[in-house]
Amino acid sequence: MSIIDIKNLKVHYPIRSGFFNRITDYVRAVDGINFSINEGETYGLIGESGSGKSTTGKAIVGIEKVTSGQIFYKDVDITKARNRRRLDYNKDVQMIFQDSMSSLNPRKRIEDIIAEPIRNFENLTTDEERRRVQELLDIVGMPSDAIYKYPHEFSGGQRQRIGVARAVATHPKLIVADEPTSALDLSVQAQVLNFMKHIQQQYNISYLFISHDLGVVKHMSENLAIMHRGRLVEIGTRDEIYNHPMHIYTKRLLSAIPKVDVDHREENKKHREEVEHEFQEDQSKWYDKDGGVFPLQKVSGTHWVALPQSEVKAQLKEEK
Amino acid sequence: MEKQSDLLLDIQHLHTAYRLQGDFYDAADDINLTLKKDEILAIVGESGCGKSTVASSIIGLYDHKNTKVTGDILYNELNLVGLNEDLFNKVRGNNIGMIFQDPLASLNPLMRVGDQVAETLYYHTKMNDKERHARVIELFNQVGMPNPEEMYQMYPHELSGGLRQRVVIAIAIACKPEIIIADEPTTALDVTIQAQILDLLEDIQRQSHSGIILITHDLGVVAETADEVAVMYGGQIIEKADVKTIFSHPLHPYTRSLLNSMPQTEDEEDDLHVIQGTVPSLKNMPCSGCRFAKRIPWIPASAHEEEPVIHEVEPGHFVRCTCYKTFHFQGEK
Numbered sequence: 278m279s280i281i282d283i284k285n286l287k288v289h290y291p292i293r294s295g296f297f298n299r300i301t302d303y304v305r306a307v308d309g310i311n312f313s314i315n316e317g318e319t320y321g322l323i324g325e326s327g328s329g330k331s332t333t334g335k336a337i338v339g340i341e342k343v344t345s346g347q348i349f350y351k352d353v354d355i356t357k358a359r360n361r362r363r364l365d366y367n368k369d370v371q372m373i374f375q376d377s378m379s380s381l382n383p384r385k386r387i388e389d390i391i392a393e394p395i396r397n398f399e400n401l402t403t404d405e406e407r408r409r410v411q412e413l414l415d416i417v418g419m420p421s422d423a424i425y426k427y428p429h430e431f432s433g434g435q436r437q438r439i440g441v442a443r444a445v446a447t448h449p450k451l452i453v454a455d456e457p458t459s460a461l462d463l464s465v466q467a468q469v470l471n472f473m474k475h476i477q478q479q480y481n482i483s484y485l486f487i488s489h490d491l492g493v494v495k496h497m498s499e500n501l502a503i504m505h506r507g508r509l510v511e512i513g514t515r516d517e518i519y520n521h522p523m524h525i526y527t528k529r530l531l532s533a534i535p536k537v538d539v540d541h542r543e544e545n546k547k548h549r550e551e552v553e554h555e556f557q558e559d560q561s562k563w564y565d566k567d568g569g570v571f572p573l574q575k576v577s578g579t580h581w582v583a584l585p586q587s588e589v590k591a592q593l594k595e596e597k
Numbered sequence: 598m599e600k601q602s603d604l605l606l607d608i609q610h611l612h613t614a615y616r617l618q619g620d621f622y623d624a625a626d627d628i629n630l631t632l633k634k635d636e637i638l639a640i641v642g643e644s645g646c647g648k649s650t651v652a653s654s655i656i657g658l659y660d661h662k663n664t665k666v667t668g669d670i671l672y673n674e675l676n677l678v679g680l681n682e683d684l685f686n687k688v689r690g691n692n693i694g695m696i697f698q699d700p701l702a703s704l705n706p707l708m709r710v711g712d713q714v715a716e717t718l719y720y721h722t723k724m725n726d727k728e729r730h731a732r733v734i735e736l737f738n739q740v741g742m743p744n745p746e747e748m749y750q751m752y753p754h755e756l757s758g759g760l761r762q763r764v765v766i767a768i769a770i771a772c773k774p775e776i777i778i779a780d781e782p783t784t785a786l787d788v789t790i791q792a793q794i795l796d797l798l799e800d801i802q803r804q805s806h807s808g809i810i811l812i813t814h815d816l817g818v819v820a821e822t823a824d825e826v827a828v829m830y831g832g833q834i835i836e837k838a839d840v841k842t843i844f845s846h847p848l849h850p851y852t853r854s855l856l857n858s859m860p861q862t863e864d865e866e867d868d869l870h871v872i873q874g875t876v877p878s879l880k881n882m883p884c885s886g887c888r889f890a891k892r893i894p895w896i897p898a899s900a901h902e903e904e905p906v907i908h909e910v911e912p913g914h915f916v917r918c919t920c921y922k923t924f925h926f927q928g929e930k
Contacts, residue, residue: 325787326758432875433644462643462814467858467869474868489787492817496860496869533792535817537859539844542821549792 279313280451280483281337286310286346288332306332308507309346311573314451319477319484321494321501323530329507330487334453337485338372368398371444375456377436381428387414387439388424394446413442416479417472434465438472445476453485458493470497491534495519500579503527508570513580523582523592525556525563562588605776605808606632606655611668611678613647613654615879621665622879624650626832628668629907632776632808637799639811639823639840643855645876647832648812652780654678655810656695657685672776691721694769698781700761704753710764711737711749717771736767740797759790763797770801777801780812795822816859820844828852831877831888834907838914848910848921850896851889857926870926887918895927896920 289303307329314320324330335341337348339361347354350370355361371394374380381390391410395401401409411421417438428436437457444452454473458466470493476482488494494501501518503511503526510524522528532549556563563584565571573581574589582589611628614621625647632638640648653659654666657677670677672692677685689695697703705713714736715729724732730749737745740763753761762782769777779798783791799822802809811823819826820840827837828851836849847853857870874892882888887901905918 325789434875463816463855464643464858464872465875467860468871470860471868471871491788492860529789533788535788535791535795535815535821537817537820537844537856539820539841545821546796 278316280316280350281485282313282347282349283333283337284311284347284349286333286336286348287344288329288336288341289344305507307336308569310502310504310507310509312502312509312512314483314485315500316450317477317481317483318500319486319498321498322485322487322504323489323491323494323501324504325489325530328504330489330504331455333504334372334455334485334487337451338370338453339367340372365398368394368447369450371447371449371452373437373440373444373452373454373457376460377433377440378428380440381436383428385427386424387426387428390428390439391424391443391446394443398447409446413446416445416476417442432465433461434468437461437465437469441469441472441476445480445482448480449482451483451485453487455487456489457486459488459490466493473497491519491530503530506568506570508583509573509581510570510583511581512573513576513582517577517580521580521596523576523580523589524584525552528552529556603633604631605634605672606630606810607669607671608651608655609669609671611651611654611670612666613650613659614665615650616663616665617880622882624832624879625654628834630827630834630837632810634775634808635802635806636825637802637809637811637823638825638827639813639819640827640829641813641816641819642829643814643876645878646829648814648829649780650832651829652695652778652810652812656689656693656778658689658695687721690717690774691772692774693776693778694772694774696762696765696769696777696779696782698784700758700765700785701753703765704761706753708752709749710751710753710756710761714764714767714771717768721772732771733767736771737763739770739801740764740767741793742767758786759793762786762790762794766794766797766801770805773805773807775807776810777807778810778812781814782811783818784813784815791818798822816856828855831882832879833888833917834915835889835917836915837907842911842914846914848914848916849889849918850893850920850924853924853926854893887920889918890920893920893924896924900924 286307287309288307289305291300292302292304294301322330332341336343343356348356350366351364353360353364355366361367388410391413392406395406395409410424414421414423419438458469461469486494486497495515500514502509505526511518511527518527522531529552532552536545571583571585573583574586576582576589608628608630611625612623613625614623628651640651642648655670666678668678711733714733718724718729718732733749734745737748742748742760742763783794786794798809813819823840826840826843827834830851836852847856854870854872860869872892887905890901900920900923902919907915907917910916
């Protein structure tokens with residue numbers, strides 16, 4: 278049962294220039310993508326900077342205007358504001374931002390920050406509200422005196438946990454997490470990721486986990502999509518993407534992750550150079566004549582790759 | 598025995614203290630490190646552990662009024678601690694090159710990138726305009742910039758992040774320095790670009806036989822590039838060994854915890870390992886005893902040394918404090 282279905286989503290930004298400031302071209306940040314997120318799962322969306330992954334996340338939450346395409350939530354297209362209101366969509370879908378410092382208002386106390394989404398959607402008395410905030414702080418493992426403090430009094434990891442508490446305050450069904458841990462240290466990252474997993478099990482929340490870190494995504498999500506130049510290049514389960522990647526771009530990303538494997542350092546480097554060479558050599562094999570990504574082709578029930586039909590067949594034969 | 602001439606940098610008992618509201622606090626506490634030719638020395642640690650402090654102390658880029666540096670940093674019998682600015686300006690950029698984390702912030706936005714590389718040559722060499730230009734083109738080729746002649750005329754904002762970092766590297770290696778300090782050179786870059794930049798650094802080192810100090814928080818980067826590794830926590834070096842030993846037989850509880858909290862385990866259902874508590878701030882740093890003790894409270898106090906010192910466990914493998922001997926993770930014997 279999918280919680281959200283994205284159909285041919287496009288977000289284009291106009292480029293204006295010339296004497297009348299007319300629209301001369303578009304930046305195709307997101308250019309026709311399709312995927313769906315199942316209830317209670319973590320869906321990973323991976324891409325390098327400029328690939329359009331954050332724009333996708335923002336479009337889903339509704340803070341970015343969609344150019345064309347539909348986003349279905351409970352079988353209703355929520356790109357229309359009226360439908361969003363009717364379904365309480367803005368309550369059910371929340372976001373965790375990358376930079377916890379700039380996403381928390383420095384002039385508000387933690388109590389007001391976490392209570393803000395509750396105040397928007399529910400009518401609670403002051404006492405009830407405070408109890409809810411305390412509960413939420415409990416869930417993310419923060420001391421109860423935190424409610425009187427301001428964001429600057431906390432460390433990066435604590436602030437990100439406040440961001441998580443705010444996101445779960447309205448009991449959402451889906452949380453879009455845009456690089457939630459990329460500003461954090463390793464041990465703090467572990468803390469935040471663990472909390473996110475626990476909360477997911479407790480409240481059956483789905484995540485759209487946007488990241489450039491393939492290690493983190495591997496740890497968090499069962500299904501994932503790789504995004505490149507505004508389109509998806511490969512969709513699959515964790516095993517399919519990490520162990521049987523088909524698109525050169527996926528292979529290139531995977532080979533570029535630094536591995537904690539000192540003994541095979543030279544082999545890893547050689548492999549990376551081979552993949553890079555293959556990528557540079559024959560661009561026309563992997564991209565269409567305008568440098569765009571091909572439409573997705575089905576490989577198996579869960580595995581899709583953006584390659585021409587002939588190439589997919591050739592690769593499958595090779596594997597056999 | 599290593600030859601004396603192989604030794605590039607010898608840091609002994611380095612203390613760097615910052616003034617915070619009148620008092621000085623040690624951000625780097627008794628650092629002992631050596632850098633040899635053809636060696637990549639990685640300094641790893643989380644934010645606030647003092648790794649960048651060590652870098653800025655070596656290259657002398659700190660606020661002289663509010664910073665107190667003591668100890669010795671010996672470079673060819675020249676002590677860089679307390680060196681006067683005129684002399685330091687001759688060393689800095691000429692014998693020691695520095696690569697900064699954020700290439701956009703370290704380049705001048707109003708100057709063509711080619712001129713920025715030439716500027717270093719202007720101050721440190723006797724080349725004329727033509728020779729400088731030729732050398733910049735040569736450098737741009739060396740760091741793998743496409744169309745170097747065109748690139749010379751570009752401004753930093755016209756270049757991508759990877760190209761900008763290549764310009765910064767070109768500046769750092771312009772005078773063929775013996776020592777290159779790279780402070781988080783790839784943190785702001787994408788993984789594929791990161792791989793390219795790290796390969797480039799290795800190539801440069803192989804050609805010029807210089808020594809590189811690589812400062813990073815990314816253990817993956819360390820495993821792929823470093824020869825020697827020093828792990829820092831709370832301003833101290835807590836473990837030092839060659840790269841193989843650090844990853845195959847880590848001893849100090851902090852190193853082991855850090856490696857365990859990496860999301861690279863095969864079993865994805867497991868929780869990641871979390872280090873209890875937080876890194877104490879500079880002001881609240883415990884002045885005596887093992888600095889990591891608070892974060893492993895299940896280890897009895899008797900396991901720690903009163904005044905932890907560095908022990909050489911095996912030749913070349915150094916560990917601070919004795920708590921590694923009895924350390925075990927919570928929930929295991």
